[in-house]
Amino acid sequence: MIVSVLVLVLAACGAPKNPGGISDKGGFDPELMEQYLRNAYEGNVVGFSYAINHEGKLARSGAWGLARRAVDGEQAMAAGTRQLLASVSKTVNAIFFLQAMRRINDALGYAYVDLASPVAPWLPDAWAVGPGFTGGNPLTFRHLLAHTSGFGQIFDGLTDAEKALWGNGWSGLEYVVGLGAMPGSPRDYKNANPALFRILIPRLFQKAGLSPFEVNENTAGALYVAMLNEQILLPLGIGRVECSFQSAGNYALYYDFENPTQPGTDASRALKDCGGHSGLFMSAVELAKLLAYARYDDGILDDEARDRMAQQALGWYNRVSTGDPDTARLRKRGDYYSWYVDKKAYPWLANEQHTCAIWYPRQVEAVLLVNSSVGNGAPMPCDLLDQAYQAAVAGP
Numbered sequence: 001m002i003v004s005v006l007v008l009v010l011a012a013c014g015a016p017k018n019p020g021g022i023s024d025k026g027g028f029d030p031e032l033m034e035q036y037l038r039n040a041y042e043g044n045v046v047g048f049s050y051a052i053n054h055e056g057k058l059a060r061s062g063a064w065g066l067a068r069r070a071v072d073g074e075q076a077m078a079a080g081t082r083q084l085l086a087s088v089s090k091t092v093n094a095i096f097f098l099q100a101m102r103r104i105n106d107a108l109g110y111a112y113v114d115l116a117s118p119v120a121p122w123l124p125d126a127w128a129v130g131p132g133f134t135g136g137n138p139l140t141f142r143h144l145l146a147h148t149s150g151f152g153q154i155f156d157g158l159t160d161a162e163k164a165l166w167g168n169g170w171s172g173l174e175y176v177v178g179l180g181a182m183p184g185s186p187r188d189y190k191n192a193n194p195a196l197f198r199i200l201i202p203r204l205f206q207k208a209g210l211s212p213f214e215v216n217e218n219t220a221g222a223l224y225v226a227m228l229n230e231q232i233l234l235p236l237g238i239g240r241v242e243c244s245f246q247s248a249g250n251y252a253l254y255y256d257f258e259n260p261t262q263p264g265t266d267a268s269r270a271l272k273d274c275g276g277h278s279g280l281f282m283s284a285v286e287l288a289k290l291l292a293y294a295r296y297d298d299g300i301l302d303d304e305a306r307d308r309m310a311q312q313a314l315g316w317y318n319r320v321s322t323g324d325p326d327t328a329r330l331r332k333r334g335d336y337y338s339w340y341v342d343k344k345a346y347p348w349l350a351n352e353q354h355t356c357a358i359w360y361p362r363q364v365e366a367v368l369l370v371n372s373s374v375g376n377g378a379p380m381p382c383d384l385l386d387q388a389y390q391a392a393v394a395g396p
Contacts, residue, residue, distance in 0.1 A: 019310035023325035023361040027394035030059035036388035046372035047077030051288035067252035083252040084267035086334025094315020115142040130180025145314040150182025168195040170217035198276035224275040243274035254353035255372040356381035
């Protein structure tokens, strides 16, 4: 069943925004985009959900298939079904940091922190920092958000034994920091970049005197998620975001489309390791609402932060068609796999889920969440969103 929502108007969206040269002009038909998505995915995945914003409101949303197969106690997929965002959590993280930065500066009455600020002062006091964190060209928050820290290049030069110590939890990130950074390196995607914000954001509030809580291995994730909920999501009317599958709630497991008897996988993450790079559970409608507020409501991001985010693809995987405002877009995909037999011998036998969020021209934002592998040659979510958007573009 198609579920359409046409009344979620932002309370303070103001004039249309044109962040970073992404045009707000031109015609668009949300219903055509919706139908394109449904034609492509119905019968080719276990379940999917989507939300399409246009002109600052939720124009279309819906779902098809199952959030949980019969083997797990059948439950239908809905536009409000939550599933792991996987790497799309990084986009939420970037919005959170940019808003937190402004919140801290406003509270203190001066520019305490900026994208160009070195990150070293807000790392845990006991951590040893390697080269590149201090000196004349130190690692900054912008480097982390843009994946220009040099972490990827450093990782590529490690031995297998050294790579085993690298990780996105507390001890793994301490090891990363100890190895150092190469700020200003070519963009090289690495989870450690946004994962550090799970520690840095709570530390910023703590060291600014705006939070009484100690940030350590056991508290960082909980503080990050609590601050995200209290400062952004709950005020927007988005329910409290979790980092784990809730069996009694409207949550999806993820599956192998080709194997209907294989139980689904629970993508829960320990709270202490949640946030920054991955771990958040949200629905398509919830994520679309956050993206609309970030794009149109100055209470979340001001014009400067919005433009920086768009021009430098902060929190996004890439910026497509840079320089052409009529085709420019910001894309972020997330993929998660769980092999249920030997990965090397049977690499195709995995439960999967795939997510995508895109800021388009013409005042369009779109989210597509899929809780399985994609069958029968259907495109992956970001590619499908691009095709569906193009089919829905109307006029110059």
